[in-house]
Amino acid sequence: MDLELVSSIYDEEIVPIWSLPFARILMGELSSPLYGSTLELCAGTGYLANHLVSYLGPKGRIIALEPHQGLLEVARERAAEAIRQKKVFFQHHNLRHLRFADSVIDLVFSNLGLYHVLSVEDLLVEVIRVLKPGCRAFFTLPLEGSFQELLSLATRFFQQYQELDIVEYIHYLSLPLRTPAQAESLLHSVGFGDVQLQLRPFPLVFQSSDELLNSPFIRYHFLDVWEPRLRHFTTQQVKSELKDMLELMYGHKPIELTVQAACLIGTKDLL
Template sequence: MANRYLHNVQGLFDTIAPNYDRMNNIISLGTHRHWRRQTMAQIQLAPTAQALDLCCGTGDWTIAIANDLQPTGEVIGLDFSAPMLKIAQQKVNQANVADRVWLRRGNAMHLPFHDNSFDLVTIGFGLRNLPDKPQALAEIYRVLKPGAQLVCLETSQPDQRLIKPVWQWYFTKVVPFFGRLFAHQYQEYSYLQETTRHFVSYRQLVGLFEQAGFQAVHYQRFNFGAAAAHFGTKPSLEDAHD
Protein backbone atom coordinates (compact mmCIF):
# COMPACT_ATOMS: atom_id res chain seq x y z
CA MET A 1 0.00 0.00 0.00
CA ALA A 2 2.74 2.45 0.98
CA ASN A 3 4.73 1.66 -2.18
CA ARG A 4 1.68 2.27 -4.37
CA TYR A 5 0.97 5.54 -2.59
CA LEU A 6 4.59 6.65 -3.00
CA HIS A 7 4.52 5.71 -6.69
CA ASN A 8 1.37 7.80 -7.22
CA VAL A 9 2.86 10.79 -5.39
CA GLN A 10 6.07 10.45 -7.37
CA GLY A 11 4.05 10.56 -10.58
CA LEU A 12 2.30 13.70 -9.35
CA PHE A 13 5.58 15.49 -8.67
CA ASP A 14 6.99 14.33 -12.00
CA THR A 15 3.97 15.99 -13.63
CA ILE A 16 4.15 19.31 -11.77
CA ALA A 17 7.94 19.66 -11.93
CA PRO A 18 8.02 22.17 -14.83
CA ASN A 19 5.64 24.52 -12.97
CA TYR A 20 6.77 23.76 -9.42
CA ASP A 21 8.86 26.85 -8.68
CA ARG A 22 6.42 29.27 -10.25
CA MET A 23 3.46 27.75 -8.45
CA ASN A 24 5.29 27.81 -5.10
CA ASN A 25 5.81 31.54 -5.54
CA ILE A 26 2.17 32.07 -6.46
CA ILE A 27 0.61 29.90 -3.75
CA SER A 28 2.82 31.16 -0.92
CA LEU A 29 2.80 34.73 -2.30
CA GLY A 30 6.58 34.47 -2.29
CA THR A 31 6.81 33.94 1.46
CA HIS A 32 8.31 30.43 1.23
CA ARG A 33 11.71 32.03 0.51
CA HIS A 34 11.42 34.13 3.66
CA TRP A 35 10.51 31.03 5.70
CA ARG A 36 13.62 29.24 4.45
CA ARG A 37 15.90 32.23 5.12
CA GLN A 38 14.54 32.55 8.64
CA THR A 39 15.07 28.83 9.21
CA MET A 40 18.59 28.85 7.77
CA ALA A 41 19.52 31.72 10.09
CA GLN A 42 19.02 29.37 13.05
CA ILE A 43 21.24 26.58 11.73
CA GLN A 44 24.82 26.37 12.96
CA LEU A 45 26.69 24.63 10.15
CA ALA A 46 30.46 24.12 9.91
CA PRO A 47 31.80 25.04 6.44
CA THR A 48 33.17 21.50 6.04
CA ALA A 49 29.94 19.77 7.11
CA GLN A 50 28.29 16.81 5.43
CA ALA A 51 24.60 17.66 4.96
CA LEU A 52 21.59 15.87 3.52
CA ASP A 53 18.58 17.70 2.06
CA LEU A 54 15.67 15.25 1.77
CA CYS A 55 12.78 15.68 -0.66
CA CYS A 56 14.96 18.37 -2.20
CA GLY A 57 12.66 19.01 -5.17
CA THR A 58 14.15 21.62 -7.48
CA GLY A 59 17.05 22.24 -5.14
CA ASP A 60 16.48 25.65 -3.53
CA TRP A 61 17.31 24.54 0.02
CA THR A 62 20.14 22.32 -1.23
CA ILE A 63 21.72 25.34 -2.89
CA ALA A 64 21.18 27.53 0.18
CA ILE A 65 23.06 24.98 2.29
CA ALA A 66 25.82 24.67 -0.32
CA ASN A 67 26.34 28.42 -0.22
CA ASP A 68 27.29 28.07 3.47
CA LEU A 69 29.84 25.34 2.74
CA GLN A 70 33.42 25.32 1.53
CA PRO A 71 34.37 22.97 -1.32
CA THR A 72 35.51 20.47 1.32
CA GLY A 73 31.94 20.33 2.60
CA GLU A 74 29.13 18.54 0.79
CA VAL A 75 25.37 18.53 0.62
CA ILE A 76 23.44 15.65 -0.91
CA GLY A 77 20.01 16.49 -2.31
CA LEU A 78 17.78 13.42 -2.44
CA ASP A 79 14.38 13.21 -4.14
CA PHE A 80 12.28 10.49 -5.77
CA SER A 81 11.35 12.60 -8.82
CA ALA A 82 13.79 12.53 -11.75
CA PRO A 83 12.22 15.61 -13.43
CA MET A 84 12.58 17.57 -10.18
CA LEU A 85 16.23 16.54 -9.90
CA LYS A 86 16.89 17.52 -13.51
CA ILE A 87 15.71 21.06 -12.77
CA ALA A 88 17.68 21.05 -9.52
CA GLN A 89 20.88 20.12 -11.38
CA GLN A 90 20.40 23.02 -13.78
CA LYS A 91 19.98 25.41 -10.84
CA VAL A 92 23.01 23.95 -9.05
CA ASN A 93 25.14 24.53 -12.13
CA GLN A 94 23.87 28.10 -12.51
CA ALA A 95 24.61 28.79 -8.82
CA ASN A 96 28.22 27.56 -9.25
CA VAL A 97 27.98 25.12 -6.33
CA ALA A 98 28.30 21.87 -8.27
CA ASP A 99 31.64 21.22 -6.54
CA ARG A 100 29.85 20.67 -3.22
CA VAL A 101 26.43 19.31 -4.28
CA TRP A 102 25.52 15.75 -5.18
CA LEU A 103 21.96 15.11 -6.34
CA ARG A 104 20.63 11.60 -5.96
CA ARG A 105 17.34 9.86 -6.62
CA GLY A 106 16.03 7.86 -3.70
CA ASN A 107 13.35 7.07 -1.14
CA ALA A 108 13.32 9.21 2.00
CA MET A 109 11.88 6.33 4.02
CA HIS A 110 14.75 3.97 3.09
CA LEU A 111 17.88 6.09 2.96
CA PRO A 112 20.87 4.62 1.06
CA PHE A 113 23.41 5.95 3.58
CA HIS A 114 25.40 4.55 6.50
CA ASP A 115 24.52 5.21 10.13
CA ASN A 116 25.91 8.41 11.66
CA SER A 117 26.84 9.99 8.31
CA PHE A 118 25.56 13.58 8.40
CA ASP A 119 26.09 16.75 10.41
CA LEU A 120 22.70 18.09 9.31
CA VAL A 121 19.54 16.75 7.69
CA THR A 122 16.90 19.09 6.28
CA ILE A 123 13.52 18.33 4.77
CA GLY A 124 11.43 21.10 3.29
CA PHE A 125 7.76 20.67 2.39
CA GLY A 126 8.24 16.95 1.91
CA LEU A 127 7.41 15.17 5.16
CA ARG A 128 3.66 15.58 4.69
CA ASN A 129 3.84 13.66 1.39
CA LEU A 130 5.49 10.58 2.89
CA PRO A 131 3.09 7.75 3.78
CA ASP A 132 5.04 6.64 6.88
CA LYS A 133 6.31 9.70 8.73
CA PRO A 134 7.64 7.83 11.81
CA GLN A 135 9.64 5.57 9.47
CA ALA A 136 11.10 8.61 7.69
CA LEU A 137 12.03 10.25 11.00
CA ALA A 138 13.61 7.00 12.20
CA GLU A 139 15.73 6.86 9.06
CA ILE A 140 16.79 10.49 9.49
CA TYR A 141 17.73 9.76 13.10
CA ARG A 142 19.79 6.76 11.97
CA VAL A 143 21.89 8.64 9.40
CA LEU A 144 22.52 11.71 11.59
CA LYS A 145 25.73 11.86 13.61
CA PRO A 146 25.31 12.02 17.39
CA GLY A 147 24.78 15.65 18.37
CA ALA A 148 23.63 16.59 14.85
CA GLN A 149 20.37 18.28 13.96
CA LEU A 150 17.24 17.63 11.90
CA VAL A 151 15.47 20.71 10.56
CA CYS A 152 12.02 20.31 9.02
CA LEU A 153 10.27 23.21 7.28
CA GLU A 154 6.67 22.36 6.51
CA THR A 155 3.24 23.80 5.91
CA SER A 156 1.20 23.92 9.08
CA GLN A 157 -2.23 24.87 10.36
CA PRO A 158 -3.14 28.18 11.99
CA ASP A 159 -5.12 27.80 15.20
CA GLN A 160 -6.20 31.39 15.76
CA ARG A 161 -9.98 31.64 15.63
CA LEU A 162 -10.08 34.45 13.06
CA ILE A 163 -7.21 33.20 10.89
CA LYS A 164 -8.07 29.50 10.59
CA PRO A 165 -11.26 29.88 8.45
CA VAL A 166 -9.42 32.16 6.01
CA TRP A 167 -6.56 29.67 5.77
CA GLN A 168 -8.99 26.78 5.16
CA TRP A 169 -10.80 28.74 2.44
CA TYR A 170 -7.52 29.64 0.75
CA PHE A 171 -6.24 26.07 0.61
CA THR A 172 -9.50 24.33 -0.25
CA LYS A 173 -10.72 26.83 -2.86
CA VAL A 174 -7.97 29.17 -4.02
CA VAL A 175 -4.99 26.78 -4.28
CA PRO A 176 -6.74 24.29 -6.64
CA PHE A 177 -8.06 27.25 -8.65
CA PHE A 178 -4.52 28.61 -9.00
CA GLY A 179 -3.41 25.14 -10.11
CA ARG A 180 -6.00 25.17 -12.87
CA LEU A 181 -5.44 28.81 -13.87
CA PHE A 182 -1.65 28.95 -13.92
CA ALA A 183 -0.57 25.35 -14.49
CA HIS A 184 -3.70 23.57 -15.88
CA GLN A 185 -3.26 21.03 -13.06
CA TYR A 186 -6.36 21.25 -10.88
CA GLN A 187 -6.30 17.66 -9.60
CA GLU A 188 -2.62 17.80 -8.66
CA TYR A 189 -2.99 20.98 -6.63
CA SER A 190 -6.22 19.75 -5.11
CA TYR A 191 -4.22 16.79 -3.76
CA LEU A 192 -1.46 19.05 -2.44
CA GLN A 193 -3.90 21.22 -0.53
CA GLU A 194 -5.37 18.07 1.04
CA THR A 195 -1.96 16.96 2.29
CA THR A 196 -1.50 20.41 3.79
CA ARG A 197 -4.89 20.44 5.52
CA HIS A 198 -4.54 16.92 6.91
CA PHE A 199 -0.91 17.09 8.02
CA VAL A 200 -0.26 16.81 11.75
CA SER A 201 -0.33 19.99 13.82
CA TYR A 202 2.88 21.69 14.87
CA ARG A 203 2.41 20.28 18.39
CA GLN A 204 1.85 16.75 17.08
CA LEU A 205 4.99 17.03 14.97
CA VAL A 206 6.96 17.81 18.14
CA GLY A 207 5.64 14.51 19.49
CA LEU A 208 6.74 12.61 16.36
CA PHE A 209 10.23 14.08 16.68
CA GLU A 210 10.44 13.04 20.31
CA GLN A 211 9.10 9.55 19.59
CA ALA A 212 11.91 9.12 17.04
CA GLY A 213 14.43 9.96 19.77
CA PHE A 214 15.21 13.61 19.06
CA GLN A 215 15.94 15.93 21.95
CA ALA A 216 15.71 19.71 22.45
CA VAL A 217 12.80 19.76 20.01
CA HIS A 218 11.48 23.24 19.31
CA TYR A 219 9.75 25.11 16.53
CA GLN A 220 9.19 28.49 14.93
CA ARG A 221 5.89 29.37 13.27
CA PHE A 222 5.43 31.66 10.25
CA ASN A 223 2.50 33.64 8.82
CA PHE A 224 0.15 33.08 11.77
CA GLY A 225 0.97 29.36 11.68
CA ALA A 226 0.67 28.68 7.92
CA ALA A 227 4.14 27.13 8.10
CA ALA A 228 6.50 25.98 10.83
CA ALA A 229 10.14 25.03 11.18
CA HIS A 230 10.88 22.22 13.63
CA PHE A 231 14.32 21.52 15.05
CA GLY A 232 15.48 18.37 16.80
CA THR A 233 18.89 17.07 17.90
CA LYS A 234 20.11 13.49 17.97
CA PRO A 235 21.61 12.90 21.44
CA SER A 236 25.39 13.07 21.64
CA LEU A 237 27.32 9.99 22.75
CA GLU A 238 27.68 11.53 26.21
CA ASP A 239 23.93 12.09 26.47
CA ALA A 240 23.22 8.56 25.27
CA HIS A 241 25.33 7.12 28.09
CA ASP A 242 23.79 9.24 30.85
Protein backbone atom coordinates (compact mmCIF):
# COMPACT_ATOMS: atom_id res chain seq x y z
CA MET A 1 0.00 0.00 0.00
CA ASP A 2 1.48 3.37 -1.08
CA LEU A 3 0.91 5.52 2.00
CA GLU A 4 1.68 8.73 0.12
CA LEU A 5 -1.17 8.02 -2.29
CA VAL A 6 -3.70 7.36 0.46
CA SER A 7 -2.68 10.19 2.80
CA SER A 8 -5.83 12.20 2.02
CA ILE A 9 -8.15 9.38 3.17
CA TYR A 10 -5.83 7.61 5.62
CA ASP A 11 -7.42 8.86 8.84
CA GLU A 12 -11.00 8.26 7.76
CA GLU A 13 -10.72 5.02 5.80
CA ILE A 14 -7.50 3.20 6.76
CA VAL A 15 -6.84 3.98 10.43
CA PRO A 16 -10.13 2.62 11.88
CA ILE A 17 -10.03 -0.71 10.05
CA TRP A 18 -6.28 -1.34 10.03
CA SER A 19 -4.03 0.84 12.17
CA LEU A 20 -6.25 1.35 15.21
CA PRO A 21 -6.66 -2.35 16.16
CA PHE A 22 -2.86 -2.71 16.12
CA ALA A 23 -2.49 0.52 18.11
CA ARG A 24 -4.76 -0.88 20.82
CA ILE A 25 -2.55 -3.97 21.03
CA LEU A 26 0.52 -1.76 21.39
CA MET A 27 -1.03 0.45 24.06
CA GLY A 28 -1.95 -2.66 26.02
CA GLU A 29 1.76 -3.53 26.26
CA LEU A 30 3.11 -0.09 27.18
CA SER A 31 3.41 0.96 30.81
CA SER A 32 2.78 4.51 31.94
CA PRO A 33 4.19 6.94 32.74
CA LEU A 34 6.71 7.20 29.91
CA TYR A 35 9.90 8.88 31.11
CA GLY A 36 12.69 10.44 29.12
CA SER A 37 12.81 10.22 25.33
CA THR A 38 10.35 7.94 23.55
CA LEU A 39 10.89 7.36 19.83
CA GLU A 40 8.06 6.43 17.44
CA LEU A 41 8.90 5.07 13.98
CA CYS A 42 6.37 5.37 11.13
CA ALA A 43 4.12 7.75 13.07
CA GLY A 44 1.51 7.99 10.31
CA THR A 45 -1.04 10.73 10.97
CA GLY A 46 0.02 11.07 14.58
CA TYR A 47 -3.05 9.63 16.28
CA LEU A 48 -0.97 7.27 18.46
CA ALA A 49 1.71 9.78 19.47
CA ASN A 50 -0.95 12.36 20.28
CA HIS A 51 -2.83 9.83 22.43
CA LEU A 52 0.32 8.74 24.25
CA VAL A 53 1.06 12.30 25.34
CA SER A 54 -1.25 11.48 28.26
CA TYR A 55 1.15 8.64 29.21
CA LEU A 56 4.14 10.97 29.60
CA GLY A 57 5.78 11.46 32.96
CA PRO A 58 7.56 14.66 34.04
CA LYS A 59 10.02 15.81 31.35
CA GLY A 60 8.92 12.97 29.09
CA ARG A 61 8.73 13.60 25.35
CA ILE A 62 7.86 11.72 22.17
CA ILE A 63 9.93 12.08 19.00
CA ALA A 64 7.82 10.79 16.12
CA LEU A 65 9.42 10.02 12.74
CA GLU A 66 7.42 9.59 9.52
CA PRO A 67 8.77 9.14 5.95
CA HIS A 68 5.58 10.29 4.16
CA GLN A 69 5.14 14.05 4.02
CA GLY A 70 1.38 13.92 3.42
CA LEU A 71 0.78 11.89 6.59
CA LEU A 72 3.15 14.09 8.56
CA GLU A 73 1.20 17.24 7.73
CA VAL A 74 -1.96 15.68 9.17
CA ALA A 75 -0.01 14.57 12.26
CA ARG A 76 1.32 18.06 12.97
CA GLU A 77 -2.14 19.56 12.67
CA ARG A 78 -3.64 16.93 14.97
CA ALA A 79 -1.00 17.31 17.67
CA ALA A 80 -0.62 21.10 17.47
CA GLU A 81 -1.23 21.59 21.20
CA ALA A 82 1.20 18.84 22.24
CA ILE A 83 3.78 20.28 19.83
CA ARG A 84 3.29 23.75 21.33
CA GLN A 85 3.88 22.27 24.80
CA LYS A 86 7.03 20.53 23.49
CA LYS A 87 5.72 17.12 24.48
CA VAL A 88 5.83 15.67 20.97
CA PHE A 89 8.12 16.43 18.04
CA PHE A 90 7.31 15.26 14.51
CA GLN A 91 10.12 14.88 11.98
CA HIS A 92 10.19 13.94 8.30
CA HIS A 93 12.67 11.07 8.17
CA ASN A 94 13.49 8.29 5.70
CA LEU A 95 14.39 5.89 8.58
CA ARG A 96 17.55 4.66 6.85
CA HIS A 97 19.85 6.14 9.48
CA LEU A 98 18.39 7.48 12.72
CA ARG A 99 19.89 10.88 13.49
CA PHE A 100 20.59 10.18 17.15
CA ALA A 101 23.71 9.38 19.13
CA ASP A 102 24.21 5.88 20.49
CA SER A 103 22.24 4.83 23.60
CA VAL A 104 20.12 7.96 24.10
CA ILE A 105 16.51 6.72 23.68
CA ASP A 106 14.50 5.31 26.61
CA LEU A 107 11.81 3.48 24.60
CA VAL A 108 11.05 2.79 20.93
CA PHE A 109 7.71 1.80 19.47
CA SER A 110 6.31 1.38 15.98
CA ASN A 111 2.77 0.57 14.95
CA LEU A 112 3.05 -1.49 11.72
CA GLY A 113 6.42 0.04 10.85
CA LEU A 114 8.07 -3.35 10.36
CA TYR A 115 5.32 -4.20 7.87
CA HIS A 116 5.71 -1.05 5.79
CA VAL A 117 9.46 -0.34 5.67
CA LEU A 118 11.58 -1.95 2.96
CA SER A 119 14.71 -2.74 4.96
CA VAL A 120 13.54 -4.14 8.28
CA GLU A 121 16.91 -5.49 9.40
CA ASP A 122 18.71 -2.19 8.76
CA LEU A 123 16.08 -0.30 10.74
CA LEU A 124 16.32 -2.71 13.68
CA VAL A 125 20.10 -2.32 13.76
CA GLU A 126 19.54 1.42 14.10
CA VAL A 127 16.91 0.92 16.80
CA ILE A 128 19.19 -1.15 18.99
CA ARG A 129 22.00 1.36 18.45
CA VAL A 130 20.01 4.36 19.73
CA LEU A 131 18.29 2.54 22.64
CA LYS A 132 19.78 2.83 26.09
CA PRO A 133 20.98 -0.50 27.55
CA GLY A 134 18.18 -2.23 29.44
CA CYS A 135 15.46 -0.36 27.51
CA ARG A 136 12.80 -1.90 25.29
CA ALA A 137 11.34 -1.64 21.80
CA PHE A 138 7.76 -2.55 20.82
CA PHE A 139 6.61 -3.37 17.28
CA THR A 140 3.17 -4.40 16.06
CA LEU A 141 2.91 -6.37 12.83
CA PRO A 142 0.69 -8.84 10.97
CA LEU A 143 2.01 -12.40 10.76
CA GLU A 144 1.71 -15.24 8.28
CA GLY A 145 -1.88 -16.31 7.67
CA SER A 146 -3.31 -12.79 7.65
CA PHE A 147 -6.02 -12.18 5.00
CA GLN A 148 -5.88 -15.87 4.13
CA GLU A 149 -9.62 -16.07 3.45
CA LEU A 150 -9.33 -13.50 0.64
CA LEU A 151 -5.91 -14.50 -0.66
CA SER A 152 -6.84 -18.18 -0.98
CA LEU A 153 -9.95 -17.24 -2.93
CA ALA A 154 -8.04 -14.86 -5.21
CA THR A 155 -5.27 -17.40 -5.79
CA ARG A 156 -7.79 -20.03 -6.81
CA PHE A 157 -9.46 -17.62 -9.24
CA PHE A 158 -6.20 -16.46 -10.84
CA GLN A 159 -4.90 -20.03 -11.17
CA GLN A 160 -8.12 -21.07 -12.88
CA TYR A 161 -7.66 -18.39 -15.53
CA GLN A 162 -3.89 -18.75 -15.86
CA GLU A 163 -3.08 -15.35 -14.37
CA LEU A 164 0.10 -16.91 -13.05
CA ASP A 165 1.97 -13.61 -12.68
CA ILE A 166 -0.63 -12.57 -10.11
CA VAL A 167 -0.42 -15.91 -8.30
CA GLU A 168 3.35 -15.50 -8.05
CA TYR A 169 2.96 -11.89 -6.94
CA ILE A 170 0.46 -12.80 -4.21
CA HIS A 171 3.06 -15.24 -2.91
CA TYR A 172 5.75 -12.54 -3.13
CA LEU A 173 3.61 -10.06 -1.19
CA SER A 174 3.09 -12.68 1.52
CA LEU A 175 6.83 -13.01 2.17
CA PRO A 176 6.99 -10.09 4.67
CA LEU A 177 4.30 -11.90 6.70
CA ARG A 178 6.60 -13.82 9.01
CA THR A 179 5.80 -16.78 11.21
CA PRO A 180 5.99 -16.15 14.98
CA ALA A 181 9.36 -17.91 15.10
CA GLN A 182 10.71 -15.81 12.21
CA ALA A 183 9.52 -12.60 13.88
CA GLU A 184 11.29 -13.49 17.13
CA SER A 185 14.41 -14.52 15.22
CA LEU A 186 14.45 -11.13 13.52
CA LEU A 187 15.00 -9.35 16.84
CA HIS A 188 17.48 -11.94 18.10
CA SER A 189 19.52 -11.58 14.89
CA VAL A 190 20.28 -7.89 15.50
CA GLY A 191 21.14 -8.35 19.17
CA PHE A 192 17.92 -7.91 21.15
CA GLY A 193 17.50 -9.98 24.29
CA ASP A 194 14.43 -11.06 26.27
CA VAL A 195 12.42 -11.25 23.04
CA GLN A 196 8.67 -11.75 23.48
CA LEU A 197 5.84 -12.12 20.99
CA GLN A 198 2.27 -11.41 22.09
CA LEU A 199 -0.27 -12.86 19.63
CA ARG A 200 -3.51 -10.87 19.33
CA PRO A 201 -5.45 -11.95 16.19
CA PHE A 202 -8.51 -9.94 15.23
CA PRO A 203 -11.06 -10.02 12.39
CA LEU A 204 -11.74 -7.42 9.73
CA VAL A 205 -15.52 -7.68 9.41
CA PHE A 206 -17.42 -6.72 6.26
CA GLN A 207 -21.20 -6.93 6.11
CA SER A 208 -21.25 -7.97 2.45
CA SER A 209 -19.04 -8.79 -0.52
CA ASP A 210 -19.76 -5.31 -1.90
CA GLU A 211 -18.54 -3.67 1.29
CA LEU A 212 -15.38 -5.75 1.27
CA LEU A 213 -14.50 -5.23 -2.40
CA ASN A 214 -15.29 -1.49 -2.29
CA SER A 215 -13.36 -0.89 0.92
CA PRO A 216 -10.52 1.61 0.34
CA PHE A 217 -8.31 -0.63 2.48
CA ILE A 218 -8.92 -3.66 0.22
CA ARG A 219 -8.58 -1.51 -2.87
CA TYR A 220 -5.22 0.03 -1.95
CA HIS A 221 -3.86 -3.05 -0.19
CA PHE A 222 -4.75 -5.63 -2.84
CA LEU A 223 -6.75 -4.67 -5.94
CA ASP A 224 -4.64 -1.69 -7.02
CA VAL A 225 -1.46 -3.68 -6.39
CA TRP A 226 -2.65 -6.54 -8.59
CA GLU A 227 -3.95 -4.33 -11.41
CA PRO A 228 -0.67 -3.65 -13.31
CA ARG A 229 -0.04 -7.41 -13.58
CA LEU A 230 -3.45 -8.42 -14.94
CA ARG A 231 -3.35 -9.80 -18.49
CA HIS A 232 -6.83 -11.18 -19.17
CA PHE A 233 -9.04 -9.17 -16.81
CA THR A 234 -9.73 -5.63 -15.70
CA THR A 235 -9.89 -4.85 -12.00
CA GLN A 236 -13.64 -4.45 -12.31
CA GLN A 237 -13.94 -7.95 -13.80
CA VAL A 238 -11.80 -9.36 -10.97
CA LYS A 239 -14.07 -7.68 -8.42
CA SER A 240 -17.14 -9.12 -10.14
CA GLU A 241 -15.70 -12.65 -10.13
CA LEU A 242 -14.57 -12.42 -6.51
CA LYS A 243 -17.98 -11.05 -5.53
CA ASP A 244 -19.66 -14.13 -7.02
CA MET A 245 -17.23 -16.45 -5.22
CA LEU A 246 -17.67 -14.67 -1.89
CA GLU A 247 -21.46 -14.73 -2.13
CA LEU A 248 -21.37 -18.43 -2.98
CA MET A 249 -19.29 -19.07 0.14
CA TYR A 250 -20.87 -16.64 2.61
CA GLY A 251 -24.33 -15.90 1.24
CA HIS A 252 -25.70 -12.92 3.14
CA LYS A 253 -23.56 -13.49 6.24
CA PRO A 254 -20.81 -11.05 7.27
CA ILE A 255 -17.38 -11.84 5.86
CA GLU A 256 -14.42 -11.96 8.23
CA LEU A 257 -10.78 -11.66 7.18
CA THR A 258 -8.48 -12.80 9.97
CA VAL A 259 -5.47 -10.63 10.79
CA GLN A 260 -2.80 -12.57 12.68
CA ALA A 261 -1.72 -9.53 14.68
CA ALA A 262 1.15 -9.52 17.15
CA CYS A 263 3.29 -7.26 19.28
CA LEU A 264 7.00 -8.02 19.14
CA ILE A 265 9.04 -6.84 22.12
CA GLY A 266 12.79 -6.81 22.61
CA THR A 267 15.21 -5.46 25.21
CA LYS A 268 18.67 -4.05 24.58
CA ASP A 269 21.04 -5.99 26.79
CA LEU A 270 22.85 -4.23 29.61
CA LEU A 271 26.50 -3.53 28.92
